[in-house]
Amino acid sequence: AQSVTQPDIHITVSEGASLELRCNYSYGATPYLFWYVQSPGQGLQLLLKYFSGDTLVQGIKGFEAEFKRSQSSFNLRKPSVHWSDAAEYFCAVGARTGNQFYFGTGTSLTVIP
């Protein structure tokens, strides 16, 4: 069965600092991989996704993620965090056949001045 783990429940970074949010998955083959952001009172918004090809994926709002097959990871990064990036971030995995889709438990990001 698929599973996705976000080891960090909560992360605090200073504005302007770099950010890396971790995501590990368990799946028999390479799944579809996604990162979503959820701001208070807002719906989930897709930041980026990986299906195949280049393992470094660029997304919206200056985010990127790198797929590392050997580590079963899909970590999200941003070189310089803005106060508006404070939100909940969810990693998700999807099966290439059958359309099963699972979210991680999320990482809450706080940005301090």
Place this chain on the structure above:
Amino acid sequence: EAGVVQSPRYKIIEKKQPVAFWCNPISGHNTLYWYLQNLGQGPELLIRYENEEAVDDSQLPKDRFSAERLKGVDSTLKIQPAELGDSAVYLCASSLGTSLEETQYFGPGTRLLVL
């Protein structure tokens, strides 16, 4: 373009009462999803529709939950009777096609509190 619309945004009911949530997907989106999001957790799929057909309802607690998507557009999710443990956010999402390669667009959710 209008996004996914959900109503109500908030609902407070007493246990054993019925409750219904409504979702209007993005125009032209054939696939509709209902998710349950408990506090501090990621969303969990309850049911997925392709047009009018529920193609994955394996996680829907069918003893008290029901859903419908008449005419393949709007959808309602019902709980009857509600239990304390149903307090959560209920999210609706839609996508253009059936593949997971299609982006899912989420509504703001309905926050349910059962007293």
